[in-house]
Amino acid sequence: MNGLWVDVLEQRLQRFNHVFQLVANHSPLYKTKYAHLRGHQFDCLESIQAIPLTSRADLLNGNSYLLMGTHPQGYFESSGTSGSVLHAYPDISFEKAQAFGSYLDLWMGLTSAKIESAAVALAYEMTPIGMRFQQALQSCGVMVIPTGLRSTVCSPQRTLEIICRTKPQAIFSRPLELLRYGDVLESEGKIKEIGVQKLFYLGETMSEQKWRRIEQVWGNADLYGHYGLTEVDAGLHTCLLKNYHEPLNPFVHFELLDKNCNEITGNTEAGEIVISTLHEAAAPLLRYQTGDLARRVKCACGSKAPAYQILGRKQDGVQFLGQTIFPYQIENIIFSIPEVGNEYQLVIEGGGDISIRIEKAIDCSISKAQLEEKVMHAIPHFLKQITSVEVYEWGAIAHKLGIAKKKGAQFVDLRGSKAEDRSKELCINVIDFAF
Amino acid sequence: MADKISYELQNSTLLIQRIQDLANKSAFYKRLLRRALLLIQGQEFSLQELLDKIPFTLKEDLRRGYPKGFLACPWEEITAYFESSGTSSGSINSSRTMSLKTVDDLIRDHKRRVPNFLGVDRGQVAVINLPYALTSSAHGFHQALQDSGAVIVSVDQGQVLSSYSRTGDLLTSLDARILVTSNPFLLRDVYLYDSGIDLFEAAYLEHILVVGVPISKKTRLEVKERYGKNILPYYGLSEFGAVGVPASVNKMLVHEDFYIEIHNPDRPESLTGEIVIWDLYSRGSPLIRYQTGDVGEVSYQEVDGKIRCYLEVYGRLKEAIPDNEKYLFPVDFQDILVGVPGVSLL
Numbered sequence: 180m181n182g183l184w185v186d187v188l189e190q191r192l193q194r195f196n197h198v199f200q201l202v203a204n205h206s207p208l209y210k211t212k213y214a215h216l217r218g219h220q221f222d223c224l225e226s227i228q229a230i231p232l233t234s235r236a237d238l239l240n241g242n243s244y245l246l247m248g249t250h251p252q253g254y255f256e257s258s259g260t261s262g263s264v265l266h267a268y269p270d271i272s273f274e275k276a277q278a279f280g281s282y283l284d285l286w287m288g289l290t291s292a293k294i295e296s297a298a299v300a301l302a303y304e305m306t307p308i309g310m311r312f313q314q315a316l317q318s319c320g321v322m323v324i325p326t327g328l329r330s331t332v333c334s335p336q337r338t339l340e341i342i343c344r345t346k347p348q349a350i351f352s353r354p355l356e357l358l359r360y361g362d363v364l365e366s367e368g369k370i371k372e373i374g375v376q377k378l379f380y381l382g383e384t385m386s387e388q389k390w391r392r393i394e395q396v397w398g399n400a401d402l403y404g405h406y407g408l409t410e411v412d413a414g415l416h417t418c419l420l421k422n423y424h425e426p427l428n429p430f431v432h433f434e435l436l437d438k439n440c441n442e443i444t445g446n447t448e449a450g451e452i453v454i455s456t457l458h459e460a461a462a463p464l465l466r467y468q469t470g471d472l473a474r475r476v477k478c479a480c481g482s483k484a485p486a487y488q489i490l491g492r493k494q495d496g497v498q499f500l501g502q503t504i505f506p507y508q509i510e511n512i513i514f515s516i517p518e519v520g521n522e523y524q525l526v527i528e529g530g531g532d533i534s535i536r537i538e539k540a541i542d543c544s545i546s547k548a549q550l551e552e553k554v555m556h557a558i559p560h561f562l563k564q565i566t567s568v569e570v571y572e573w574g575a576i577a578h579k580l581g582i583a584k585k586k587g588a589q590f591v592d593l594r595g596s597k598a599e600d601r602s603k604e605l606c607i608n609v610i611d612f613a614f
Numbered sequence: 615m616a617d618k619i620s621y622e623l624q625n626s627t628l629l630i631q632r633i634q635d636l637a638n639k640s641a642f643y644k645r646l647l648r649r650a651l652l653l654i655q656g657q658e659f660s661l662q663e664l665l666d667k668i669p670f671t672l673k674e675d676l677r678r679g680y681p682k683g684f685l686a687c688p689w690e691e692i693t694a695y696f697e698s699s700g701t702s703s704g705s706i707n708s709s710r711t712m713s714l715k716t717v718d719d720l721i722r723d724h725k726r727r728v729p730n731f732l733g734v735d736r737g738q739v740a741v742i743n744l745p746y747a748l749t750s751s752a753h754g755f756h757q758a759l760q761d762s763g764a765v766i767v768s769v770d771q772g773q774v775l776s777s778y779s780r781t782g783d784l785l786t787s788l789d790a791r792i793l794v795t796s797n798p799f800l801l802r803d804v805y806l807y808d809s810g811i812d813l814f815e816a817a818y819l820e821h822i823l824v825v826g827v828p829i830s831k832k833t834r835l836e837v838k839e840r841y842g843k844n845i846l847p848y849y850g851l852s853e854f855g856a857v858g859v860p861a862s863v864n865k866m867l868v869h870e871d872f873y874i875e876i877h878n879p880d881r882p883e884s885l886t887g888e889i890v891i892w893d894l895y896s897r898g899s900p901l902i903r904y905q906t907g908d909v910g911e912v913s914y915q916e917v918d919g920k921i922r923c924y925l926e927v928y929g930r931l932k933e934a935i936p937d938n939e940k941y942l943f944p945v946d947f948q949d950i951l952v953g954v955p956g957v958s959l960l
């Protein structure tokens with residue numbers, strides 16, 4: 180282990196002990212939960228496994244995790260896409276945004292690439308994300324265009340019209356929107372004249388092939404990604420080799436736990452990401468079970484911090500013949516076929532089989548039948564639960580300028596749905612705009 | 615005496631300085647203010663003579679001058695881009711106008727948003743039900759209220775998840791003291807219909823800051839009397855941020871960052887007419903003699919030795935209905951309907 184990383188871990192241990200005492204004495208949730216451990220000092224990070232994990236159920240049903248006597252700066256909620264809505268009280272101070280801006284600048288090379296303007300196509304609704312990026316980018320001298328996400332005030336069509344007019348050098352959004360916007364602009368031959376250099380995504384699991392497609396559709400712009408949760412207010416960031424790294428700072432600690440809650444140290448086994456927030460905050464969380472799965476990977480990018488591959492949410496996985504299949508695995512296969520377009524849908528049919536709905540790429544020259552055959556042929560044996568591939572013309576699955584119901588890389592589960600509701604369930608957009 | 619002439623006199627030096635400043639720094643105004651500058655460099659002149667030399671700045675100018683035509687600072691200092699929502703003409707290819715802001719422009723705007731009399735204390739909950747996409751108001755209130763110590767709830771508006779029901783639920787469950795919205799009556803009616811709860815009777819809710827929609831004075835006073843809630847109107851445009859800020863329930867003060875002219879070609883001395891704005895300090899989008907397309911009435915009052923300008927906004931010029939020698943606006947109908955039992959103020 181290198182010296183810098185050892186220092187970070189040492190600082191994390193100190194901060195863990197500090198935050199532990201803080202929450203054990205002042206957080207209604209942890210006062211009860213850690214009553215038997217109050218006053219305990221941990222002598223190494225491995226020993227924190229002695230304290231109980233914090234689950235989503237604790238946050239939903241237990242006492243508040245907001246420290247007594249503190250006033251949060253904001254009240255936010257998780258989007259609820261992965262279950263019940265959780266409360267969050269992140270640090271939304273200007274100082275934090277400024278520190279985040281410096282971090283973004285260093286990581287993404289904004290100043291060195293002379294990035295002057297950026298479109299922030301992220302959500303502002305009940306999440307600190309939009310304002311966080313707005314303030315962070317402004318603090319490092321970037322002009323921000325807040326187009327928002329899933330907005331009817333700035334619809335996808337208007338977002339694209341603004342992108343064409345203002346030509347931002349960076350765009351911050353979700354993968355789904357980056358692909359859709361890229362598709363439309365490419366179909367109109369406008370990508371080159373816009374000249375986007377940097378792209379940033381969050382909020383979705385990313386397959387390697389989707390990564391490649393996003394970069395490609397945007398004229399080989401550099402893509403950067405972030406993994407995080409609203410309630411945690413910290414996360415992992417990607418490197419040039421597309422792996423997610425822990426930040427080289429002492430303000431957050433990650434664990435990867437197997438089904439029996441034992442730490443995974445090897446590089447192949449998948450486990451649940453468990454996060455402890457170690458910065459001074461109104462509502463720290465210790466050993467929080469994120470519900471997200473990852474595996475450790477060796478990364479050759481040169482970063483000293485541990486690296487992960489994010490697999491997706493636990494509930495996104497489908498069990499089949501003793502294996503768990505995640506959407507990103509299927510996505511990686513279909514996106515490796517150039518004739519397949521960027522919009523797709525993975526459907527778990529009523530009987531449990533999986534069907535894939537894809538559309539042809541803009542310049543696809545083969546027939547629907549040929550493409551269907553090509554996709555079926557590409558599916559490996561362990562995914563033989565996939566029984567059908569439906570092929571549509573480009574743009575036929577969903578209006579690319581509509582507002583999607585939910586993020587990409589997820590199954591549409593029709594088990595338990597009525598047959599007559601199928602077309603409604605398969606409707607990708609919540610609002611369609613004419614395209 | 616507090617009148618139009620004393621207001622003009624008080625501000626004339628500032629206006630002349632602004633003209634000289636923009637004639638030097640802004641490419642657009644360099645051309646436009648040539649005649650005015652010559653007049654200033656000459657002998658005596660009246661403010662009216664000076665104004666006669668300055669053409670109005672129009673929304674069309676703003677669109678033509680984008681992005682760098684109006685700048686009064688280096689481009690590198692621009693840190694935010696906003697657009698009007700265009701809701702008055704449809705969201706695409708509408709009458710939208712764009713504005714650029716420096717850090718100083720933003721800080722000035724934030725400072726205008728929370729007048730002291732609101733008495734915002736640390737820990738009080740403020741729900742922001744305005745669009746964060748593109749327009750500046752939500753950002754301004756978010757930052758200003760956060761700086762004042764309020765707990766921010768960014769419920770947004772126009773986002774697919776930000777429904778009136780959700781806003782109402784958050785207002786009531788979090789015991790919010792401040793609501794920032796563009797249509798409190800629609801929010802109240804929808805929530806009343808959905809949940810049976812009248813937001814105007816929510817125990818903790820005290821201030822309802824209203825942006826983007828004029829609400830008549832009579833209506834504001836009626837709500838205050840009946841429910842004890844302060845409906846506090848702001849007047850602002852994405853081009854400027856907050857221009858008119860509440861001084862009380864029945865008065866909106868034109869902030870001293872701005873100077874207001876009333877343009878009424880038929881009756882030049884009238885205090886009612888189209889609102890024309892001078893932004894006295896901004897550098898990203900420094901607009902002077904800007905025709906807003908909004909109609910209002912000004913009044914003046916001397917406070918602490920200064921002439922203050924107060925503004926009552928009636929509505930959009932294009933929404934006005936001619937009625938003999940005057941015009942009727944939606945707020946006039948609001949005045950008729952307010953207090954009529956069973957009638958909503960939507």
